[in-house]
Amino acid sequence: MASAPPSIYPNTKQIVAEIPTYIRVFSDGTVERPRETPFVPPSLDDPNTGVSSKDIVISQNPTISARIYLPKLTHQDNKVPILVYFHGGGFFFESAFSQLYHHHFNNFVSQSNAIVVSAEYRLAPEHPLPAGYNDCWVALQWVASQSANNPTEPWLIQHGDFNRVFIGGDSAGGNIVHNIAMRAGKEDLPCGVKILGAICSHPYFLSSYPIGSEIGTRFEDSLPYLVWNFVYPSAPGGVDNPMLNPLAPGAPSLAELGCSKIIVCVAGKDQIRDRGVWYYEAVKKSGWQGKLELFEEDEEDHVYHIFHPESESGMKLIKLLTLFLHE
Template identity: 70%
Template sequence: MATTDVPKHIISEIPTYITVYSDGTVDRPRQPPTVPPNPNHPNSPSKDIIISQNPNISARIYLPKNPTTKLPILVFFHGGGFFFESAFSKVHHEHFNIFIPLANSIVVSVEYRLAPEHPLPACYNDCWNSLQWVASNSAKNPVNPEPWLINHGDFNRVFIGGASAGGNIVHNIAMRAGSEALPNDVKLLGAILQHPLFYSSYPVGLENVKLKDFYSYLWNFVYPSAPGGIDNPMVNPVGIGAPSLDGLGCDRMIVCVAGKDKLRERGVWYYELIKKSGWKGKLELFEEEDEDHVYHIFHPESESGQKLIKHLASFLHE
């Protein structure tokens, strides 16, 4: 009996960014190009590493040229709404080539699995596993050793950081670090949230209420099974059932916002929630009033980009 091919059709999309078809294929027309690492870069040598093969987690690791002392380790989670972007993209690679010599730190930029092929909480688990792997390199005989971490990393100065959706991941990983131990008793010293993505069913501050429809749709797109929807504690840190924020598992935190960013109100809201939570760590808010979302990632060479990078360098070394 003859069969007829059923033409594929769109089942969901975020216009211009991602389209999901009925046959399971996914198009990301604006996905930025990726570039290879450069182990011979004059200021910030880099290489790609495999953290796990099941699930598939990799990373690009950066090292300042000719380090002479043990360096802070920053585990970084890229942005892109949980469904977009890459640790290997040109924009992130160029950002870290400028960031590394100024920050004088090792960076492990994690390539976590993306939604919708891998719905949340997959990315949270990947990023937690990546932090565990970094900490495991402090052992005498690690299972999956990384010489740059072993020879040059200071495991008393381990940080996590991320921009946009990556800032959201930072919060969730810091909360997990407050209730689960890392290998070899490694402690998380600090957390850097850059223009973090948080939301809720209610507006805060001067927020445009029209944003709710977009972020509710985005959250459902990346985490369709999330209990509580847009008030799930992973996106609303004080949603129903959320653990107390005083359980954050780090000693220091900086929340960065930008005045022209649609997520600016949420970043300030999050900062105030931490401030009132009873958390005993050192908390800081950094704002650049005349800039927009993740300006420092796109324009790390700009005056304001350099200002933020140098401020984060001080945070890593204070």
């Protein structure tokens, strides 16, 4: 006997939206993220790296939290740079608490001798953009506020150098870095704190017109296109919203970026490699007065350093970013 079509069963759970292999949204409101790595707890004195981590609550409404990492410091150490980090995952999966990022930051912090505040922001589709952008701004504001007279986070108070505050992120997080830096060019952070530098690793940008390797492809069917329409369906201008296309008509000038130096990192085999270079060139031509650097790893793919922080290429990038944080 043939099965009846599922449509006659109104309570049957059905997929109502998806990005194949990445995310599925069901008719009952549940969401599956097949590629997301498991969450892991923080750890004091990680046995492999000596790095300590803990989870902190930044805001109750909306719920914004973070995992903070502290390097193993000797008594000779002066205060160290603070890196506020925004994880990748297309704005719709992964977490500051995931195994992937926890492993990466234990390695990164042990090598870079910096405090990392890895922000946990709300994800689409439950919370479409711009919620994630706003959460990351609140996280940065909270970090800056710890330099005031009534701070709450001892690791930042005792060991953080608020004259060396950086922001960083990979993929969608690299896009967040750009948007936070633009906002910092217009809005003051608490206590007069300034962003010293920004790390844009394999940043996610797009426009309605193809560039580079996008030309001659089914551009509007590409993953970057699908992601934006999924995470910000109401975006004014669609993919030409200035948050995704910094060169869109009416977008604010990149000369307004609110930091003193930027490094843009790309990978030669990455689908969005050309957009990272495009962004670098646009900042270079904008009249922005800071120090700008481009780094490319020719034979690597998207966010290789997150997946393989202990690889030769991953360690090479960590060393480069350590110089960026300390020079």
